[in-house]
Amino acid sequence: MGGPEVERLIALLAKLPGLGPRSARRAALKLLTEPETRLRPLAAALTAAVGAVRTCRVCGNLDSQDPCAICADPDRDGAVICVVEGVGELWALDRAGVHRGRYHVLGGVLSPLAGIGPEDLHLAPLLARVEAGGVREVILALGATVDGASTAHWLADRLRPLGVSVTRLGQGVPIGGALDVLDDGTLAAALRGRRSA
Amino acid sequence: MGGPEVERLIALLAKLPGLGPRSARRAALKLLTEPETRLRPLAAALTAAVGAVRTCRVCGNLDSQDPCAICADPDRDGAVICVVEGVGELWALDRAGVHRGRYHVLGGVLSPLAGIGPEDLHLAPLLARVEAGGVREVILALGATVDGASTAHWLADRLRPLGVSVTRLGQGVPIGGALDVLDDGTLAAALRGRRSA
Numbered sequence: 001m002g003g004p005e006v007e008r009l010i011a012l013l014a015k016l017p018g019l020g021p022r023s024a025r026r027a028a029l030k031l032l033t034e035p036e037t038r039l040r041p042l043a044a045a046l047t048a049a050v051g052a053v054r055t056c057r058v059c060g061n062l063d064s065q066d067p068c069a070i071c072a073d074p075d076r077d078g079a080v081i082c083v084v085e086g087v088g089e090l091w092a093l094d095r096a097g098v099h100r101g102r103y104h105v106l107g108g109v110l111s112p113l114a115g116i117g118p119e120d121l122h123l124a125p126l127l128a129r130v131e132a133g134g135v136r137e138v139i140l141a142l143g144a145t146v147d148g149a150s151t152a153h154w155l156a157d158r159l160r161p162l163g164v165s166v167t168r169l170g171q172g173v174p175i176g177g178a179l180d181v182l183d184d185g186t187l188a189a190a191l192r193g194r195r196s197a
Numbered sequence: 198m199g200g201p202e203v204e205r206l207i208a209l210l211a212k213l214p215g216l217g218p219r220s221a222r223r224a225a226l227k228l229l230t231e232p233e234t235r236l237r238p239l240a241a242a243l244t245a246a247v248g249a250v251r252t253c254r255v256c257g258n259l260d261s262q263d264p265c266a267i268c269a270d271p272d273r274d275g276a277v278i279c280v281v282e283g284v285g286e287l288w289a290l291d292r293a294g295v296h297r298g299r300y301h302v303l304g305g306v307l308s309p310l311a312g313i314g315p316e317d318l319h320l321a322p323l324l325a326r327v328e329a330g331g332v333r334e335v336i337l338a339l340g341a342t343v344d345g346a347s348t349a350h351w352l353a354d355r356l357r358p359l360g361v362s363v364t365r366l367g368q369g370v371p372i373g374g375a376l377d378v379l380d381d382g383t384l385a386a387a388l389r390g391r392r393s394a
Contacts, residue, residue, distance in 0.1 A: 002288070003261030005249040009242040015235065017227055018220030019213075027213040028246075029285050032259050035247050038212065043243035045206040046228070050236050052202040053229050062229050064200030088226050091199070180223065 006032065058129075060105030060122055062087050070094070070102060077101040079136040083126060083155065085109055085143060088180040093141060096187040101139075104129065109142060109151040123155070130162045137165040141190075143178055144169075203229065255326075257302030257319055259284050267291070267299060274298040276333040280323065280352065282306055282340060290338060298336075301326065306339060306348040320352070327359050334362040341368055341386075 006028060014024035031039040055061070056068035063069055070076060080101030084090045090103050106121045130138065138159050142148035156166045169190040182190075203225060211221035228236040252258070253265035260266055267273060277298030281287045287300050303318045327335065335356050339345035353363045369387035370379065379387075 002250065002259055003266065005242070005246045005261050006259070009239075009246045012235070012239045012242050013213075016210075016216075016224040018216055018224060023215035025288065026285065027215060029259075029288070030214055031243070032246060032250050033284065035250075038209070039243055039247050042206075042209045043240055043247060045202065045209050046236055046240035046243065049202045049206050049225075049229060050232050050240060053199065053232075062199055062203070062226075064202050069200065087230065088223065091222065091226070181219075 002028075002032075059090075059103045060087070060107060060125075061090055061103060075100075079134060080139065081126070081129065081135055081137070082139040082141050084141050085148070086180075089141065089143075092180045092182065093187055096184040098188045098192065099139070101137075106142075106151070109145070109147040110154055111147045118154070123158075126155075127158060127162070130159060130164055135164050137167060140166065140168045142169075199225075199229075256287075256300045257284070257304060257322075258287055258300060272297075276331060277336065278323070278326065278332055278334070279336040279338050281338050282345070286338065286340075296336070298334075303339075303348070306342075306344045307351055308344045315351070320355075323352075324355060324359070327356060327361055332361050334364060337363065337365045339365075341366075341382075 009031075010021070010024050010028045013019055013027050014021045016024075019027060031042065052064040053062050054064075054066050056063055056066050056071055058067045058071040061068040061070060065072065077100055080099075081104050082090075082093065082099050082101055083104045083106060084093065085106055085108060087105055090105055093099055094103070104122070104126045106123065106126070108116055108121050110116055110118065110121065126138075129135065138155075140152040140155055142152050152168055156168075159166045206228070207218070207221050207225045210216055210224050211218050213221075216224060228239065249261040250259050251261075251263050253260055253263055253268055255264045255268040258265040258267060262269065274297055277296075278301050279290065279296050279298060280301045280303060281290065282303055282305060284302055287302055290296055291300070301319070301323045303320065303323070305313055305318050307313055307315065307318065323335075326332065335352075337349040337352055339349050349365055353365075356363045367390060368383070369390050370383070
């Protein structure tokens with residue numbers, strides 16, 4: 001239907017989270033029927049993003065500036081670092097607007113079953129940030145999964161000797177829940193209710 | 198979050214049918230974290246589509262060739278034209294694989310309330326195709342709405358004098374549909390359209 005260009009567009013759209021084959025077809029049709037107001041702008045936005053967006057060398061966030069807008073913001077409290085699994089979790093937490101410190105993206109959690117060890121994550125840069133001084137508290141904002149909890153435990157054991165307060169997210173995170181699908185209120189409650197790890 | 202390029206990408210993705218602000222954010226993140234395998238190919242596919250896809254001058258389908266692959270297919274029965282409201286309906290019907298004739302896209306249905314009259318739709322080209330001869334049957338595959346039904350009525354009145362058979366889609370219980378969740382109108386249509394078992 002529509003030729004090879006259309007089929008390829010549908011196949012790529014169908015791989016996006018939230019879209020399946022049927023909704024990808026509807027999305028492609030919507031784009032194709034309004035090329036000037038939808039298709040061209042989206043193509044331009046993707047091209048602009050691929051050229052502009054990079055990984056922040058300090059925290060691992062994705063942004064069009066490096067260091068990212070959060071790391072470069074002088075109004076952010078550099079003494080409080082919130083450790084997250086990925087950029088999705090960082091965005092979700094920051095959208096909730098309750099954390100006014102900085103972040104650190106681990107790029108995953110420790111998972112012996114999946115063969116993910118400390119050397120596969122951005123753990124050393126986090127320890128280096130804390131060792132460099134000026135950090136008062138590290139908030140371990142990891143998911144309430146087995147791997148997330150054991151990663152938090154592993155990190156707490158290594159961070160406490162460095163003389164920082166180590167806390168975890170408290171009430172609000174459902175067991176087995178992923179952070180990036182939670183609503184802002186739950187995220188805010190979890191951040192406010194953080195406990196000593 | 199992520200800078201103006203990312204925000205613009207999320208805003209454009211969120212306008213696609215099937216995606217909202219939250220899923221658009223997840224989709225953007227997925228694209229940005231895998232730029233080489235996802236973001237670049239999608240940008241390229243969109244650019245290729247905007248350059249390649251056009252409206253078929255015969256039937257109104259969207260395709261990378263004009264006349265479209267269906268109109269150009271010699272194995273298709275040109276004596277049977279299936280009239281649809283839009284390209285989405287054309288694709289849905291053709292995916293079902295039961296119609297081996299050609300199509301005609303109206304670009305909408307008549308709607309006095311919305312101010313859509315015969316001059317706003319591709320009605321004259323349909324009449325011209327039938328008048329040119331070689332057409333045996335016109336299937337009016339329009340939605341079972343008030344506007345769809347009145348458009349079918351209007352078209353049937355103009356097509357029958359041209360000496361073609363004019364048919365409409367059968368109405369009734371959808372395949373796999375449970376009776377107790379259907380609306381009264383569908384149940385009434387199913388009962389009226391009953392056939393020998």
